[in-house]
Amino acid sequence: MLPAAFAQDLPPDAQALQDAGRLSVAGPGAPPLAVDDPRWDAAAAARLSLHPQIAITPGSEPVPARTAELRAISDGQSIALRVQWQDPSPDHSDGGRTDHFADAVSVQFAHPEGDGVLPYIGMGEPGRPVTVWYWQAGRGAEHLMAHGFGSLEKTAGTAPEHDARHDGEGWTVVLRGPLADAPLPVALAVWDGAANQRNGDKRLSAWHLVHVPGAPVERERYGALLAQQKVDGDPDQGRRLFTAHGCIGCHRVPGGADVAVGPDLRLAGAHHWPGYLRRMIEDPSAFIVPGKGYGIPGADGTLQSLMPRQALDAEEIEHIIAWLAGLGEKGGVGK
Amino acid sequence: MDRREFLKGTGYCGLALMFGGPLTALAVNNPAQAAAAAARGDRAWEALYREELLGTLGDAQGFAFHCSNCQGNCAWKVYARDGVVTREEQVAGYPQIHPRIPDANPRGCNKGIIHSKEMYQGDRLLYPLKRGGERGKGQWQRITWEQAFEEIAEKVVETLDEKGLEALMVYTGTGILSQGRRAGPLRLGALLGAQRMYPASAVGDMFTGASLAYGVTNIGHSLDAWFEAKTIFLWAMNPIVTRIPDAHYLTEARYNGARIYTITPDYNPSARSATDWVPVRPGTDAYLAMSLLHVLLRDNHIDEAFVREQTDLPFLVRTDTGELLRHRDLRPRGRDNVFYAWDEAADRAVPMPGTAGHHRETLRLGDIRPALGGTFEVQGRDGETIEVTTVLERVRAEAARYPPEETREITGVHPELVERMAADLAGAERAIINIGFAMHKYVSGTMTCWAAALACALTGHAGDRGGLDTENNWSLGGLGDLSNPKPARFGSGFFTEWLNGDMEKSMRRHYPDEHLRKTAGYDSDDVRRHVEEKKALGTSYFGRPSALLLFADNMFRRNKDESHYRETMLSGLDIFVNINHRMDSTALWADYVLPAKSHYESWDIRGELGYHRYCNITVPPKGLAPVGETRSEWEICLGLARAIARAAKQRGIEQIADPDFLEQEGDMAAPVIRDLARLEEDFTLGGTLPDDEAVVRWIMENVPAIAPWTPEDGAKHGFVILNEQAGYTSPLAANRPYYSFERNVYLREPYSTESGRQQFFVDHPTFRKLGCTVPTAMGPLRPPSFPLAFYTPHTRHGIHSQWRGNQELLRLQRGEPYIWLNPNTAAERGIGEDDPVRVFNDVGEFHCKVKLVPGVPPGAVVMDHAWEPYQFRKRLGLNNAVAGVLSLVELVDDWGHLTFSPNWDGNMIAFETSVEVERSDGGVQ
Amino acid sequence: MRQLAMVIDLNKCIGCQTCTLACKSQWTDRGGREFMYWNHVETEPGKGYPRDWKNAGGGWEGEQLRPGRLPRLHEDYGYPAEFNYEEALFEPTEKPLRPIQEMQWGPNWEEDQGAGEFPNSYFFYLPRLCNHCTKPACLAACPRQAIYKREEDGIVLIDQDRCRGYRYCVAACPYKKIYFNPTTGMSEKCIFCYPRVERGTPPACAYQCVGRARHVSYLDDREGPVHRLVNEWKVALPLLPQHGTQPNVYYVPPLSPPAFDADGRPGDKPRLPENYLEELFGPGVHDALATLEAEIERKGRGEASEVLDILIAYRHGDMFRLDRGGQQGGQGDA
Incomplete structure (x- = not known):
């Protein structure tokens, strides 16, 4: 439930997103830096499922999902985000070790300007870049930009301030920076150093919206977001269509073969909003994860997806999306 | 697809x-x-490493070499930034001497290349130190240079005054062998009449076998001659490790078709680079050498013309006394040093020209045709008949005792290998036998080396046909006025150390007399007797010093029965001053430690003792910041000279007459005057030699072998080229490798021996008593009371103890000392790889780690020598388990060319000790 | 793409480590690289450096990358030991001079050990650096495309602006010649001294090789020593070619003195077992060794041998041809 005082801020579409568990509201006031600042207690806690990134190599093993608790406090100028997650062994990068990886967390911010379409969850995409606040145990925080897997770059942006604590059970990390750098849609990723996690080998949430009270509200944007959230099809039909159209020959799905021509979709629903799935089926070449061999140069030199446009009508597409959107929903990788 | x-x-x-x-x-x-990705445009980041390169190139460049006891002598560029050395790189600009001889670039090794690290390392001495507590307890007080000079000078003057000049030892060890930096302490010591030892002998680097044969201890070729040789013996030598800058001439010689025999007990890196490895058991080389002679003589591989003219092999030996036939045997009041051969042409004994006492100073035989074999009769001075035979007959008889089939049991070398070696030596147009410094670490080394010289002589290998090599030796000349302005008390090295360190104790403890008699033909009492005789000569020993100014020498690391040596030496010292660039195992025990500059920090020059013809110059990079308060040896000696003059004046002893040395004054011989009051003026040559740069300029202007090069040439290139006068027994030709004895072989100048020839017969009573008037086999001496042979060859990671504590090099080893064991020898003792062990015998013990090396022979303990004692548990170094034995042959003195001089002194015997090894559960800390 | 390549003559390598330290003082004595040896020399046979690298995976299996292990700092590379100089030498103590942390391994840990039974033991020195492969597994493994091969010289570089220290490249390199820099959090490796090469000076390890064992020239430079030794005379071979990365550092295989028979007589078989050399350098090693031996015999008879003259290298400068015009190179001043 939203605190009543702020409910008036929210357009109705936003309320619907909140009901779907895809939106939470930041607490008001000066954003604290310390992980144990008492003001965090008053901020609403969103619980985000972090599923292993298995779609793209190098990725994670299909390990169980973890839950992270996300709290935000913003005064409209800057924002502090506090992430808490379970990880009993603190792994630092400052041990000078060569075979060891550090625990880390990142907050990825989308910039859904223009058409309000959410970027690809895996580090954005060309034309839809993301900003990343990245914190690594022992190494501190960085401000990064990306437009797709493999494109992460350090930018001129100031690194966020940070505070972190490991209490024996898990990490609590606060990242604080200017709100301008933190548009609302966020996604979390955590890396477990003990499991040698780094790069695409991580646990990752789907896009989640943080509403900042008092921040200007663009109704259109919420409308667009809501449209990307909606799905209206029959999962069972979707599953059949997926097989019938040969998709199963390239994408790994529960019950399918161990294939990797295209991204592994066993957790498609856990990471993607339906809108993204719709976009990719309708126009596979609209975005191709670079460097993974999913695209081949076309006659005009631009990269074309290996995946052809399918002879599917809109209804059939909705069925497939409905089925995919359910994958990983229960918090695990189906067989 | x-x-x-x-x-x-x-x-x-x-x-x-x-x-x-x-x-x-x-x-x-x-x-x-x-x-x-390759076509990517965004490569701006590549500037990162480009800038790093510029960083290492710095803002100033100088030249240097590394003048410790390594004869490599390599020119380097030294880069510095903001006064700090950033990196060094070989000059690699030496000109090629001939299109068919590979050039000498890039000279320089793993030690030189990290000297800039050593220079700023934690063991660097930065300030003058004075001990606070007892000696060796590590309680240091930092003092000023002025205080140091004043207190030291006070004590030095007191010593000279109260105990005599010989009570002061000013010794410059092999940590500095460059002509520039060495000049200061030599000059100061000579002016004061202080005693100094002969370093080559003190460290055990005399080739007494070569001295016997040639009257010269260091002969040989420039190392580019390897490339031209068709047969090469590397005997007791590991040049792949110890002659790194020249090792390529060996690998290139192999590609040029040479047969290379490496004769060593272990399969060392030079063995693996050779065409053949001769796995001789430790210390049995003399038997192998005699078998080699056996085969050469059996198969008549004799270059008769060479042997008749260039050797004493045709000289006549009396069969009754076993002595050479001398002029005095035939004529009343005849000379001692005129010898005879049997002239086949005239059928009579004739005095040989060129012998030490003969008026004809040439080897030319004229009409004489000396007989090589046979028995003859001559009439003695009293009319008696004397039966004589030739030296070669004696040699034949001796060599006949050692057929390779029989020596195999001792040496472990298969006869076929010996046969092949002999054939390849005899058959090669140009052959070289290199004798390593390890050879004379055995008592038998003298004989092995002498026999190897004989093998070269029989086969005519001398001059540009090659021959024996005991490390070539330029003769720059012209340095005397700089380093010896007045006579110094120049003493024997090995002998002084043995006496000063009371090493007799360990000899008696380790070698039962019966065993010594059996293996060496003498016992401890014989050694004692000969020591006393040599001492009585008074020519090579000046007594234990009570004041010691020690420059760049690690005597407490080097000497045998290590701890006892140190305690004995220290007990006699009223003052011990150590001048060094780093804290070594000897400096730890000093009363004063004075911090010296090291290789990059002052002007210096090195042209002598090289394997090549390039004379290198050190020119520090401009603006180089001093490291701490370090001063050069020249500056330190100047400070001492000034302070000694002041202290002497205060004490009222401005001059000391030194009647041990006389100088001519008009018609009178007068004692040399040690003019303490004028010490500063004398030291600086009336103010003309104020600093190191002036010294280098002086050397370049006064050494004939450097002409016509100027200091400016040196400063421009980092080196100059020596001219033909640098050669010692041959001229140094500009366009071909250097070979020894060309003056003798081609110009027929006599050799520096008593016989005037390559000499293979010595009838000194000791030689006769030991049965070694001609080369023979002996040894090894190591006693059976401990089962393992212990020998300590040179390491690639240090020049003796220099760089032994270097961090970069220790990271390329195991960080601490270890011995090498054959895996089976280790397994028999329950010892595994990297285990801590105790190495012990009745001399002492030390602790270290173990490395299992299959190329080490079973029954041997091998250790890279010269680890610093302070790298061992309780600081007990490896010489705690090495006994101080001497060779009786090397104690011979006052006989022809076997009279104490730089060409005749002895060695500290290092490889004749036995040990046992056991696991040390106490660890190595 | 042109390819600058190197031939290392294992008969001229004397294991002196001058190259190791030339490289170290040029690049790796600072900034978290202290433990790295972009170039080092190890004794073969042995576990090598990093320890057991030959069994650490990586390389290609057909068109697929083989998985690989990440070496550990202390156990596999060896920690860059610091020593207690101050304590041991300037303070009242009996403690020896030692690494503050005990060494467990190092780049030259097995120096001169080798294998075999006395007197038929054997070893040789194997200098190793990044092979600047034609088909680099590291490049393929990097998810960020931070690794690339330069068009002008084929040098493989890790973009220090792009690297995120994921170390897939470290695992993928079958030679384990990429190092993770714990200080910068990025991976680094031999850069074939491109800043020197661009100034006309050969890589430090080659130019400063006192054994004169290393030749550097473009693979397609027909006058260059590398082309002649690799393509014409076929006496230089890549190390472990079965990994499929197509290395551009080639080795002249080692000769060795003969082994002794049971009676101690020197036989006619080299002591380095030929099947062992084949494992390292592929089947071409037999012909390469036969060529060398035949040519050495010719030289011994006083005949000419082009290939040996190249290997002898009468002038240091002849070993290097860096300028693309194919003129005399390598005499440049760093």
């Missing part, structure tokens, strides 16, 4: 289904990406 091509143009979904499995673990990226 890669995956992309495979997918192209197919109904890929269906096909991919079939091939789904194998594609799972597909490469993250495909090779096409390589091309795409």
